[in-house]
Structure formats: structure tokens, C-alpha cells
Amino acid sequence: MSLLPELRYPTVSELVSSARALAAHRPGLSALRQVGVSRAGRPLHLLSMGHARHAVLVVAGAHSNEPTGGSTALALAERVLHERRLRADTSWHFLLCADPDGASLHVTPAPRSLHDYHLGFFRPAGPEQPEWSPSVLPPDRLPPETRVLTRVIDELRPYLQVTLHGTDLGGSWVQLTKDLPGLAEPFAKSAAELHIPVETGASDAAGWPASGPGVHVMPGPGAGAAYPSMPDDARHSTWYHVHRYGGLTAVVEVPMWASDLVDDPAPHPAPAAEMRRLAGRLLRDSLEVERVLTEVLPRLQGVDGPLLRAARWALELVPGLAADWMHTAPADNSMAYIGSVDAFARRLPLRAAAMLLRVLQESGDRAAPRLERLVATWSDAFAERFRARWVPLEHQVEHQSRTVVAAVRHARDRAA
Secondary structure, three states: OOOOOOOOOOOHHHHHHHHHHHHHHOOOOEEEEEEEEOOOOOEEEEEEEOOOOOEEEEEOOOOOOOOHHHHHHHHHHHHHHHOHHHHOOOEEEEEOOOOHHHHHHOOOOOOOOHHHHHHOOOOOOHHHOOOOHHHOOOHHHOOHHHHHHHHHHHHHOOOEEEEEEEEEEEOEEEEEOOOOOOOHHHHHHHHHHOOOOEOOOOHHHOOOOEEEOOEEEOOOOOOOOOOOOOOOOHHHOHHHHHHHHOOEEEEEEEEEEEOOOOOOOOEOOOHHHHHHHHHHHHHHHHHHHHHHHHHHHHHHOOOOOHHHHHHHHHHHHHHHHHHHHHHOOOOOOEHHHHHHHHHHHHHHHHHHHHHHHHHHHHHOOOOHHHHHHHHHHHHHHHHHHOOOEEOOHHHHHHHHHHHHHHHHHHHHHHHO
């Protein structure tokens, strides 16, 4: 039986309901338990399968605007249930949603377009993100979701943590905290079979070594950041918490909409000049949102919440990031990398505008129509520039699942 819902992104309650049915189907093999609560008191659930001492932890829902992971976690759990070899020497554990509060605010379960996706957009400010908060907050201020995740890691001591991420528009790539030789081949094969481009120059992995196209290995502690102004550092995230037990983390990214412009390894003819141009556009676009924010803030007295905090946090990143792009040599000179930066430069002000729009709509503020036009115009321009094509949900899930299984196999060989 398939426990996946219809072809849309499931809610957290649907994920938990499906996991509960799966655990009831094989109670001697599977168990579902609550491992903590969120800031708002929502439960966090862990589905465990198998009894082997060696553990794999799969984390879904760390970023609320990247919804594929929940469906992938269910698909993987079904596969583990039916394929004995997958649990022969490994127990599997699925944190069904690392940020249920965020998931309750990102409300586009079946987006018809990039514009539709942004009308219900939410992504928390960095300090409120469960995986990233340790890179920007002291230990005594970490949110409860982060504490739950690290407590699960301490309990399981996994040889591999896989965290399921995604991108709105682009390609697929993998980020590793330690190299997994051999992973690049099955990853690329899966992407090709499912017509998903491999993002060879992802700006998220700027300057990182690659063990194959689209498979990036995070640099060691002594390496400098590609974007010095960015406040977070992956090496301080929960991804590295598994290292104290000899494990590693694989971050598997898959797109909702694909672009065949993100895998071009050819050199860009003028990368530094293009980076300066993109920085200028980022500043101009962000200033349009800032103007609206400055105008409405006096009318929003007493209004606060995660949407407004996240919008302001995104805008605060812009000046430093634009300066990095203007004054730092490009981390990569390929067409793919410059294209990835172009996409990033579009995302940041668009996301801030989308979240601020939701605040203004809830408040009935008269500036909302102006932001509505910006969100529509920027979403459509983003999709048109990158020739966006929808990746069927079943392909998103299948590619992410295949990549996880391949990562588990290679990590198990590495740990043996």
C-alpha cells in the first residue's frame, strides 16, 4: 500500500497520520514516538524502523518552504519496510518535520506557478531555523526544535544524517560534511533519468571542493567563507553535530521547478562584471521593499510575528551580500555559478516582499496592492529568465529517495 497522499505536499498532520499507519502495519519493526515540542507546542515525531545498532537519521522539513522532504521521508520508510536488505545492518529513523511551526505558515501545498508559491511563502529568520540556529546563536538561546534534533543525534549516534532540502527553481545538488567517494555517479544517473538538471555551481556551496558534478564537500575549519558578510556558517550547524560520533551529513537538494540553465560548466565571459551588475540589481530590488516597509511600520505598531521578523531579516542580509559580490573575486567563474547567483539575487527581495505582503494583507494595509504587483512581476520574471518547468512531485521524491539510498550505501562502506 502507498501511504503517500495525492500529488501535493502533505501537511505535518498528514505525515504523522501516514507514519502512524505504517508503524501499525509492522509494529514489531516500526515505532512512532514524540521526541519533543516546538516553540508553539507542536509535537515533533520520530519514525524508527529496524533494530540494527548502526543508525541513519533522515531529517525532513528543516526549511518550511522546501516541502518535498516529507513526501520523500514517507517514500523511504515504505521502501525500508519492503526491502529487507536496506535494514539488514542499519536502523532507519525519520524526523518527520523539524520545524512544524514553520510548516504551519508556509501554505502552498500544490503551487501552480512560482507566483502561486510565493503567495503563501514563509521561511523563518536564521536564528529561528532549527539546523542553522547554532551558527548564529549562543548555546543557551537555541530554539527547542534545535535541542530536539541534537538530542536525537546524541541518542542515535548515526553514521549518516541525511537532511532533505530543496530549491524553488534550479537543479539538484548534494552537500556533504565529509566526502563520500562514489556518490556522484548514482546521483547524476538518477537526475538524468528523471530529467532533473544537476546544479553544478550552486551558490550555497560557493568555493567548496566538488567530488563530482553537483556533489559538494564542505570546506574544513580553516577555510574562509565565500561570502564574508553572511552571518551563518554551515560548520557550526547541526549538520556537524554527527561528527562527534564519527558520522557525516548529506544534504540532498531537489528543485520544484527545474531550469536547464544551471548546469553549464562553460566559463562566463565577464564574471566579475556580472557579479557587480547582480549586486546592483539586488540592492535596487531590496530598496523597493524597504520603502514599503518604512512606510507601513508606523501603521504596524504592535504587530510582530515570524513573517515580519523573517522579511526584515532577509532585507538586513542584502547590503553585506551585495558588497561581497562587488568587492570579492567570484568563487567560481562558470556560467552555472553566475546563474545560481542570479537566482539568489532574485530570491532574497522576492521572499521578503512575499512575507511582508502577507503581513499587510492580514492587517488590511493600503500598501498591500503595491507589494502584490511586485511579487507577481518578480515571480514571473524569475520563471521566464530561467525557463522554469515543473518537476513532477513523484520525480522530486524518487530522485531524493534514490540519492539517500546511495548515500547510505556509500557511507556504510566508509564506516565499515
